[in-house]
Amino acid sequence: MGGRVNEDLIKERRKCTFDIKELTHIIDCGEENTIKRKQIDNYILNIKELWDDVPEEYLSHKERYENAIKKAFIVLKVLRQLHTGNIQITDHRTPTNVYSIQDGIFRNVNPLLIHIGLFWSTIAAQASTEQQAEWLQPDSSMIGTYVQTELGHGSFIRGIETTATYDSTTDEFILHTPRLSAYKWWPGGLGNTANACLVMAQLYINGTCHGLHIFLAQIRDFDTHKPLPGIKVGEIGPKMGFNTADNGFLGFDNHRIPRTNMLMKNVQVLRDGTYVKPKHDKLTYGSMLLTRVTLISDLAYQLSKAATIAVRYSAVRRQSPIKSNEPERQILDFVSQQHKLFITIASSHVYRVVGLWMWNSHKRVTADIHEGNMGQLPELHALACCLKAISSRDASALVEQCRLACGGHGYMMASNLPQIYAYTTAAVTYEGEYTVLLLQTARYLVKFWRLAAEHKPLPQNFAYFEDYIKKNFEQWRNSPEGIIEGFKAIVAGKTKAAYDTLQCNLRNGREFEEAWNMASVQLTNASEYSTISRNDIEALQSRYEELLALIRPNAVGLVDAFDIRDEVLCSTLGAYDGRVYERMMEEASKSPLNEDVVNESFHKYIRPVTMKNKL
Numbered sequence: 001m002g003g004r005v006n007e008d009l010i011k012e013r014r015k016c017t018f019d020i021k022e023l024t025h026i027i028d029c030g031e032e033n034t035i036k037r038k039q040i041d042n043y044i045l046n047i048k049e050l051w052d053d054v055p056e057e058y059l060s061h062k063e064r065y066e067n068a069i070k071k072a073f074i075v076l077k078v079l080r081q082l083h084t085g086n087i088q089i090t091d092h093r094t095p096t097n098v099y100s101i102q103d104g105i106f107r108n109v110n111p112l113l114i115h116i117g118l119f120w121s122t123i124a125a126q127a128s129t130e131q132q133a134e135w136l137q138p139d140s141s142m143i144g145t146y147v148q149t150e151l152g153h154g155s156f157i158r159g160i161e162t163t164a165t166y167d168s169t170t171d172e173f174i175l176h177t178p179r180l181s182a183y184k185w186w187p188g189g190l191g192n193t194a195n196a197c198l199v200m201a202q203l204y205i206n207g208t209c210h211g212l213h214i215f216l217a218q219i220r221d222f223d224t225h226k227p228l229p230g231i232k233v234g235e236i237g238p239k240m241g242f243n244t245a246d247n248g249f250l251g252f253d254n255h256r257i258p259r260t261n262m263l264m265k266n267v268q269v270l271r272d273g274t275y276v277k278p279k280h281d282k283l284t285y286g287s288m289l290l291t292r293v294t295l296i297s298d299l300a301y302q303l304s305k306a307a308t309i310a311v312r313y314s315a316v317r318r319q320s321p322i323k324s325n326e327p328e329r330q331i332l333d334f335v336s337q338q339h340k341l342f343i344t345i346a347s348s349h350v351y352r353v354v355g356l357w358m359w360n361s362h363k364r365v366t367a368d369i370h371e372g373n374m375g376q377l378p379e380l381h382a383l384a385c386c387l388k389a390i391s392s393r394d395a396s397a398l399v400e401q402c403r404l405a406c407g408g409h410g411y412m413m414a415s416n417l418p419q420i421y422a423y424t425t426a427a428v429t430y431e432g433e434y435t436v437l438l439l440q441t442a443r444y445l446v447k448f449w450r451l452a453a454e455h456k457p458l459p460q461n462f463a464y465f466e467d468y469i470k471k472n473f474e475q476w477r478n479s480p481e482g483i484i485e486g487f488k489a490i491v492a493g494k495t496k497a498a499y500d501t502l503q504c505n506l507r508n509g510r511e512f513e514e515a516w517n518m519a520s521v522q523l524t525n526a527s528e529y530s531t532i533s534r535n536d537i538e539a540l541q542s543r544y545e546e547l548l549a550l551i552r553p554n555a556v557g558l559v560d561a562f563d564i565r566d567e568v569l570c571s572t573l574g575a576y577d578g579r580v581y582e583r584m585m586e587e588a589s590k591s592p593l594n595e596d597v598v599n600e601s602f603h604k605y606i607r608p609v610t611m612k613n614k615l
């Protein structure tokens with residue numbers, strides 16, 4: 001859409017006091033990455049077949065999927081071309097990738113998300129060298145997914161009921177779904193797209209259960225795409241979001257696969273049925289760990305999209321004067337509005353930085369694991385659980401705050417804020433539900449608190465537990481170091497309270513698991529345990545308000561620095577030119593309800609009632 005840039009946005013950009021490009025390069029981890037990202041964006045966004053004539057929201061459930069799958073295979077082809085062209089696109093913590101712009105192409109989710117994001121990465125991480133050589137061929141016919149959750153079990157994966165029983169007479173595993181609750185339910189791309197899957201099942205050899213293992217199973221004929229004998233597969237129906245992801249269900253009726261289809265990098269079943277144990281029994285859960293780490297960066301990106309839309313809109317939108325004799329003000333001038341939005345910008349940066357840090361930690365710990373050193377895995381798991389849980393919860397709350405900050409117009413699908421919310425709130429549940437993950441972190445903290453309480457040696461990372469016990473914490477200081485000290489005090493105090501409740505429950509004769517459950521609210525909720533005083537809080541509050549005023553002139557510059565193209569934002573409210581009302585009117589004109597001047601329902605239903613006595 002052509003036309004002039006909104007005057008208020010022009011003024012905002014003139015006011016900006018910092019170099020926007022420099023911040024973009026920092027976000028992209030370097031200018032070279034910015035250049036590459038833009039090249040890839042240009043290349044892909046210029047593919048005409050990827051753009052819709054009719055907005056996605058007006059399509060039926062079936063049409064949406066068919067439209068998305070058409071685009072998914074165009075994108076897959078491009079991914080392969082880029083890959084063979086030696087452009088580094090697999091490290092999605094740096095922006096030299098095509099993941100982020102996919103939000104614009106699909107306005108929803110790529111049905112191949114799990115194929116690319118989890119299927120291949122799990123094979124790469126958990127299959128033996130020989131299996132990788134066979135399965136990771138660039139021209140493979142396999143379209144796969146990651147099949148773990150069942151109708152009856154999602155969080156408690158040890159309760160998974162699908163079985164894989166070794167038959168040494170034929171050298172095969174028999175995959176079986178013993179009852180309705182064991183049906184696989186949720187995997188993305190399973191409904192219609194995938195012809196293969198990585199399935200998590202309980203391994204049985206000679207009547208002994210060895211726990212959960214991952215198996216590669218073909219489920220559809222590569223040529224006809226019909227389900228193979230013994231396979232019942234389908235799609236689970238409409239959801240709050242992710243409606244182009246064809247999440248599916250799957251049941252096995254004694255479906256046989258070769259023994260060599262168990263992923264055997266860390267664990268093996270030999271021809272004679274000998275079971276060779278892994279070095280650590282949670283290595284099978286590695287894909288969940290990696291995805292949790294990945295999600296932190298993805299959620300930071302979703303926050304930057306929501307902030308861009310809401311800040312630009314707030315600079316364009318004028319509503320109410322502040323003094324009654326003045327003209328109406330940009331809503332961005334209201335301090336309460338600044339509070340709603342600037343925290344979203346800040347959170348995006350926080351989770352971006354922490355996501356990158358986690359990504360590098362994951363690389364380091366994985367390299368150690370390859371060398372046989374598992375020592376850092378528990379800490380990484382505890383951190384990934386906590387950060388995935390809070391980043392997803394914060395992101396969905398802040399995206400919703402941005403939507404509300406756009407008033408009624410934020411409720412329009414054309415603002416794209418409802419879609420961003422539906423996407424982020426799903427992340428609170430998938431890849432480990434929020435509370436369940438926080439309890440994993442709590443379990444880790446309580447272990448170290450027990451050491452501290454028993455005056456046993458602690459690793460350096462937990463020295464502050466001892467400081468707390470010895471009351472060595474300094475008085476609160478309003479400085480970054482003081483804030484970090486404050487957080488340490490909160491963690492120590494919260495862990496102590498939960499631990500004390502746990503001990504009290506145990507003394508009262510409860511078994512550990514029951515005592516744990518009774519303490520679980522304390523284990524997940526933070527309390528105020530710092531040395532902060534009322535005066536400190538007042539000083540912090542006024543400093544906060546000063547900071548809002550300092551950020552105000554740079555607000556639009558800050559979101560421009562995220563450098564998200566209009567085709568990706570997909571928002572009438574957030575486009576770079578700020579022509580909000582023109583875009584809203586243009587989008588409304590696409591509604592099928594505006595196709596006829598008088599809708600036929602008038603003649604069928606309305607007129608017979610309203611004109612009843614007048615005909």
Ligand SMILES: CC/C=C\C/C=C\C/C=C\C/C=C\C/C=C\C/C=C\C=C\C(=O)SCCNC(=O)CCNC(=O)[C@H](O)C(C)(C)COP(=O)(O)OP(=O)(O)OC[C@H]1O[C@@H](n2cnc3c(N)ncnc32)[C@H](O)[C@@H]1OP(=O)(O)O
Pocket residue numbers: 092099110112113114116117118146148149154155156157158188282285286288289291294295298377378381430431432433436437440443
């Ligand atoms: C085209 C685009 C392509 C790609 C896109 C790429 C990038 C985009 C950006 C990001 C998105 C990427 C992908 C996701 C996208 C979309 C999401 C859609 C799909 C979602 C998929 C799924 O949801 S898959 C299913 C996930 N399921 C779960 O997460 C289940 C949650 N439950 C658990 O993980 C576990 O059951 C539990 C951790 C809760 C407990 O396990 P349990 O066996 O009961 O163990 P415990 O007895 O409690 O603990 C035993 C000890 O083991 C430790 N432990 C547990 N888990 C781990 C682990 N993973 N690693 C290491 N250690 C672990 C635990 O702490 C205990 O230790 P102790 O020492 O205390 O004994």
Ligand SMILES: Cc1cc2nc3c(=O)[nH]c(=O)nc-3n(C[C@H](O)[C@H](O)[C@H](O)COP(=O)(O)OP(=O)(O)OC[C@H]3O[C@@H](n4cnc5c(N)ncnc54)[C@H](O)[C@@H]3O)c2cc1C
Pocket residue numbers: 114146147148149152153154155156185186187188242247426429430431432433434435436439520
């Ligand atoms: C959009 C989307 C995509 C998905 N994609 C996939 C996929 O590709 N592959 C796949 O395998 N799965 C997928 N899933 C499934 C997902 O991983 C599970 O939904 C998730 O792990 C949560 O499990 P659940 O649904 O069984 O919830 P439940 O575990 O039943 O949780 C329900 C409630 O019980 C509480 N609860 C459960 N256990 C405890 C406990 N021990 N202590 C305290 N509270 C507890 C939870 O906090 C929550 O409040 C997807 C889900 C969604 C929403």
